Amino acid sequence: GNSVTQMEGPVTLSEEAFLTINCTYTATGYPSLFWYVQYPGEGLQLLLKATKADDKGSNKGFEATYRKETTSFHLEKGSVQVSDSAVYFCAQSGGYQKVTFGTGTKLQVIP
């Protein structure tokens, strides 16, 4: 079946450091891929998406590129801020509505 695997956290970085959170997926066909962010005490919010191979999603300085050859969708940001501290979820949607989420990666950014 479809699945999403993302790196375990927590990830702790200093402010202005470079961020990478790895995400790989298994799917039949070509799903759409997403990154969601969850701030403490809140629900998930869509951060960015990519719907086909080689698409790059971007938002708020975060980027991720849909790599079909490596079945990956790694999240990157060039310079993290304390306000980026949150849990990040990678997800895929292949069928009509079904969304498969990864287990989440907690990011903590220290000043």
Add this chain to the structure above:
Amino acid sequence: NAGVTQTPKFQVLKTGQSMTLQCAQDMNHEYMSWYRQDPGMGLRLIHYSVGAGITDQGEVPNGYNVSRSTTEDFPLRLLSAAPSQTSVYFCASSYPDRGGEQYFGPGTRLTVT
């Protein structure tokens, strides 16, 4: 535009009690779903609905019931609460042709003792 709202925010139940978690959205989304979030397990789909009068089971439906009488509301019923149902519950909605782009409510933290 309130988006997706959930009530209550917190709830404590005793084993065997029943309750309903409320979810409403004002974006005219046809698709709505319920997830539970547990540490180390991400989000797991409980039930979902593709429109009023239509519901279906997700990955972990046992012990839960849903109905969808209107486009706006999608309540989740716990029939007889068990400690294994201690979790954070999220409701989400989306347009039918953009299922991956879900709008989430703020969640209900449920503890069953």
